[in-house]
Amino acid sequence: MDKETFAALVTKQQRQLYRIAVSYTGSSADAEDVMQEALLRAWNRRNTLRDAAYFSTWLNRILINECKTLLRKRKRHVLQPDLPNISTPPPDEQAALLRAALFSLPEKYRVPLTLNLLEGYTLQEIASLLSLPLGTVKTRVARAKHKLEQEVSSHAQ
Numbered sequence: 001m002d003k004e005t006f007a008a009l010v011t012k013q014q015r016q017l018y019r020i021a022v023s024y025t026g027s028s029a030d031a032e033d034v035m036q037e038a039l040l041r042a043w044n045r046r047n048t049l050r051d052a053a054y055f056s057t058w059l060n061r062i063l064i065n066e067c068k069t070l071l072r073k074r075k076r077h078v079l080q081p082d083l084p085n086i087s088t089p090p091p092d093e094q095a096a097l098l099r100a101a102l103f104s105l106p107e108k109y110r111v112p113l114t115l116n117l118l119e120g121y122t123l124q125e126i127a128s129l130l131s132l133p134l135g136t137v138k139t140r141v142a143r144a145k146h147k148l149e150q151e152v153s154s155h156a157q
Contacts, residue, residue, distance in 0.1 A: 001046045009055050010039060016056075016119050017063055023114040024067035026103055034070055038063040060129055071107075101151035109144035116141050 010017075017038070021031035042062050049058050102110060112130065115121045121129070127137045 001049065001052065005052075006043060006046060010042075010059070013056055013059060017059070019114060019118055020060060020063055020111075021067060023111050024064070024107065025070060030070060034063065034066045038066040041066065057125070057129065064129060097152060101148055104151055105144055105147055109140050109147060112137050112140045113144035113148070 017035055018031055021034045021038075022028060025031050025034060038059070042059050045062075049055060102114075105113070112126050115126045115129065116123065123137050123141065124134060126132075126141075127134045130137065132140075
């Protein structure tokens with residue numbers, strides 16, 4: 001795979017990668033760092049990709065592995081609280097409520113829900129990406145939707 005093809009495929013998938021990374025890390029700065037590491041690893045290992053049709057899945061898997069690596073490292077260190085990003089405009093109240101509710105979910109529910117609803121992956125694709133049984137993914141997505149609904153309705157009242 002040449003440089004131009006790789007760049008074009010990454011550019012096409014950039015927003016999706018960012019959303020997945022934020023879903024895992026909970027921080028835009030960490031998400032950007034993880035994306036850089038994942039893209040570097042993908043570039044260095046681009047010759048291991050057997051079929052270019054699976055580039056998106058392959059790159060998502062690399063990104064998820066990098067996110068998990070960061071989270072493992074984070075458990076070993078005490079981090080400062082995440083400071084608000086001043087450069088971004090303040091979200092409207094409903095979006096802020098939904099975002100807070102989404103990030104209040106445990107990672108095991110938040111990630112499959114994000115992949116399904118925001119990224120459009122099928123449950124089978126999510127099971128493959130996360131190396132989980134299909135039944136587990138179905139259960140986690142359903143529970144995440146239920147918990148998200150409860151969280152939003154409790155704050156709305």
